[in-house]
Amino acid sequence: MSTQPNASASTISAAGLAPLLTVLIWSGNTVVTKASAGVISPGSISFYRWLLAFIVLLPFVGRAAWGNRALLREHWLKLAILGALGMVIYQSLAYEAAKTTSAVNMGVMLALMPLLSTFFASLLASEKLTAASIAGGAISLIGLIYLTSQGNPMRLVNGGFHIGDGLMIIAVLANALYGVMLRRWAMPLSMWQQLFWQIGFSTLLLVPVFLMGDISPITTANLPLILYAAIPTSLVAPFCWMIGIHKLGAGRASLLINLLPIVVAALAWALLGEQLHSYHAIGGALALIGVGLGLRKVPAKNDQTTVSADEASWEIEEA
Numbered sequence: 001m002s003t004q005p006n007a008s009a010s011t012i013s014a015a016g017l018a019p020l021l022t023v024l025i026w027s028g029n030t031v032v033t034k035a036s037a038g039v040i041s042p043g044s045i046s047f048y049r050w051l052l053a054f055i056v057l058l059p060f061v062g063r064a065a066w067g068n069r070a071l072l073r074e075h076w077l078k079l080a081i082l083g084a085l086g087m088v089i090y091q092s093l094a095y096e097a098a099k100t101t102s103a104v105n106m107g108v109m110l111a112l113m114p115l116l117s118t119f120f121a122s123l124l125a126s127e128k129l130t131a132a133s134i135a136g137g138a139i140s141l142i143g144l145i146y147l148t149s150q151g152n153p154m155r156l157v158n159g160g161f162h163i164g165d166g167l168m169i170i171a172v173l174a175n176a177l178y179g180v181m182l183r184r185w186a187m188p189l190s191m192w193q194q195l196f197w198q199i200g201f202s203t204l205l206l207v208p209v210f211l212m213g214d215i216s217p218i219t220t221a222n223l224p225l226i227l228y229a230a231i232p233t234s235l236v237a238p239f240c241w242m243i244g245i246h247k248l249g250a251g252r253a254s255l256l257i258n259l260l261p262i263v264v265a266a267l268a269w270a271l272l273g274e275q276l277h278s279y280h281a282i283g284g285a286l287a288l289i290g291v292g293l294g295l296r297k298v299p300a301k302n303d304q305t306t307v308s309a310d311e312a313s314w315e316i317e318e319a
Contacts, residue, residue, distance in 0.1 A: 019244030027263035042095035043213035086178035087202035093171035101164030107264025116176035136293035143286025151279035
């Protein structure tokens with residue numbers, strides 16, 4: 001009788017390894033994004049990254065995607081908008097933000113993404129916004145203000161707000177909107193084919209950004225950064241995220257994102273030499289408490305099956 005709960009707990013623990021690996025990859029990409037500042041221009045690494053990811057996916061997904069080109073003609077605008085939100089706007093602004101903000105700040109702001117998705121879902125998908133979501137958003141906002149002002153909110157009034165913090169907030173908003181629209185725009189294409197076409201459109205959209213900006217050649221110094229952004233972050237992480245959502249459900253898997261700022265802070269301290277201060281701990285803790293509170297859900301008993309089915313269509317890739 002007692003073996004069944006233990007087996008269930010063991011299954012959940014094993015299933016949690018996949019989304020945990022995703023969070024670790026995303027944390028590493030935040031550090032890579034910060035490390036790219038001064039080594040390669042934002043437009044160049046964005047373009048190289050998605051072009052390489054598209055080339056890698058081509059032999060595996062290209063034939064099936066081309067076979068469904070009739071569906072592409074029907075849904076191309078939605079796929080292009082998704083690519084623009086999650087891959088062009090989000091990542092390009094993140095690379096630009098890395099010039100004037102720290103990896104630790106970027107990690108905390110990324111942890112707000114699930115909560116922001118909840119707010120967008122309320123506005124755009126008619127999902128009910130609970131009191132817990134509102135309270136969580138307020139607490140997270142206080143934490144974010146405390147963090148970005150380095151413990152002194154008057155810095156924001158007196159011009160102490162880094163432009164990179166503002167750009168990162170816009171980037172996170174774009175990616176949160178991407179997740180909501182991905183769920184709302186249900187398309188009869190596999191998730192890998194959707195990812196393939198989104199990457200394709202984002203690469204095309206990045207061509208003028210690449211050509212009009214400072215073109216950085218690929219060197220031995222920036223090649224590892226490009227490879228990490230293109231392979232683990234753009235391809236491996238989405239695959240692991242799909243496994244986690246399939247096994248745990250989107251709501252439970254997304255809670256692991258709360259670990260992201262902690263992992264980013266540790267990596268930034270160990271690899272980039274960034275100093276950790278008390279305002280990082282206080283502001284980050286408030287932001288995470290708000291996220292955890294805002295993500296609390298109490299589904300109706302009769303709706304358990306429906307909730308599980310809806311979660312399966314949740315966002316599977318972080319661009």
